[in-house]
Amino acid sequence: MRGRFHCIVALALLLALPAAALAQTPSATPHCPVTSADSWSPQEKFVWAQICQDEVADLAKQPRAEGVIDPRETPLPDNRVLSKQFIETILIDEKYHNALKRHGVRITGARFKQQFDLQNVKLEVELWFEHCQFDEGVDLSFLQSSQPVAFNHSKVTKPLKLYSSQLASDLWVLGSIVDAITMPGAHIGRTLNLSNVKIASTDDDTLNMSGIDVTTDVLMDEGVYQAANLAGAHIGHKLSMTKSRFGGEINLRYSQIGGELDWQGATFMDDVDLTAARVDGAFLLGPRPRDPAGSDERCGRLKVPPASDRPICWGPDVAVTARYAKIGIMPRLSDAWPPDLHIVGLTYDGIAYDDDIANVRDDFEDWFDRQGQSRQPYEQLANVLQARGEIETATMVRYAERERDRDRAWDESRYDIYGWLTLLKTVIGYGYYPYRSGWWVLGFTLLGMGVLWVSGDGRRNGMPIGASYSFDMLLPLVQLRSKHYDIDLAGWPRYYFYLHKIVGWALASFLVAGLSGLTK
Secondary structure, three states: OHHHHHHHHHHHHHHHHHHHHHHHOOOOOOOOOOOOOOOOOHHHHHHHHHHHOOOOEEHHHOOOOOOOOOOOOOOOOHHHEOOHHHHHHHHHOHHHHOOOOOOOEEEEOOEEOOOEEOOOOEEOOOEEEEOOEEOOOEEOOOOEEOOOEEEEOOEEEEEEEOOOOEEOOOEEOOOOEEEEEEOOOOEEOOOEEOOOOEEOOOOOOOEEOOOOEEOOOEEOOOOEEOOEEOOOOEEOOOEEOOOOEEOOOEEOOOOEEOOOEEOOOOEEOOOEEOOOOEEEEEEEOOEOOOOHHHHHHHHOOOOOOOHHHOOOEEOOOOEEEOOOOEEEEEOOOOEOOOOEEEOOOOEEEEEOOOOOHHHHHHHHHHHHHOOOOOOHHHHHHHHHHHHOOOHHHHHHHHHHHHHHHHHHHHHOOOHHHHHHHHHHHHHHHHHOOOOHHHHHHHHHHHHHHHHHHHHOHHHHOOOOOOHHHHHHHHOOOOOOOHHHHHOOOOOHHHHHHHHHHHHHHHHHHHHHHHHHOOOO
């Protein structure tokens, strides 16, 4: 009897062991320690369950969902709607905020019918939206965040506002359709990415980024924008606007860019203002279109042209103003510059020619024809060329500068100035080619010899050729033979050599003035 009892007890213990072991096995499904609020909708409870487990809350995967829907093409249904109170609760309420994991709040495929409003909120977690729809806009004015914020591949009706927001990391609005973006005075600690964005509104203030401070890059590639205001912007590295289309004015007045300004393949339908801007790196335009006529047609397209057909494009009569701007490395003069340039006061350290710097000789005339009558752009280019050792090319540029002055004098009917400049050009090449005076010396020397030969005074005074006498009488600074000055010619040769001496003094004066730089 006692042995039977021991067997029953042993069997009971054996049966209890698997149950105890099973009870100690951790659950395969993570459990959220903070339960959803009863007032939340089913989709909000689904979102919280995913976020609390540090997962992406993809509403296309919720029960009875319709699958992936692109809000840029089709409005999202009501079972994707999240309230602004829900977002505020999980971000601000300490109970839910403390339950957020290291990946923060990442939501895909949601719709917000109310204005998404996080003004004056301080975030310490990532806030990331993909393929979402915001019916009444987004307001993140004065937001402070230590983590990235993103509104990618979404549709934002009404403005996306970030007035004076302070983001320690990135802000991405990649591939979205937005009515307007207004973020004056905002600070972005790393990258501001607005690439592939389409601005839906046609108002003038649809992209206001005046006074922004971005530590690294501002990326605006392959988008469709209207006007853009970046006046006073501070960008630590690169401002890239490649292959984008801008339908309105671009304001970059007083902006500071620590690296490159890249416009390659972009389309500009209105003026660009770079007054007093500073670009420490290279300014990139890309090569000129091979077919200017085809370029005009391409500029009229709404969509950005395909990658195989993307030289930069300027709309009719578009002007770039860069008065008193400072650029590190200028594009080649043969690159795709606009038809009209206002560059008085523009300075730069170098120009993007490598071993083919001599090609500047073929390019600078067309480049200067695009700007006004100021002499400063000529001097700036000549100084840069001279610093690179291209003395001859620099001289050609300075000579072209004086030619422009001469043409302008004629156009403005200032014939006295035109005559004086023509004389300088003819005699000493404005002082840049003083050897031209040598041809005049040779010519008048030969003329004097002819006078002596025809009149017979040369032979009568023991000068059968008279070359040394003619040369001696022409140049007052040279005395080849003192006896020449004792010869007293008679008749008309005497009066010719009076003129001969006057011309000599004039040639000498022009030569001295040219060599001293007074005529340049």
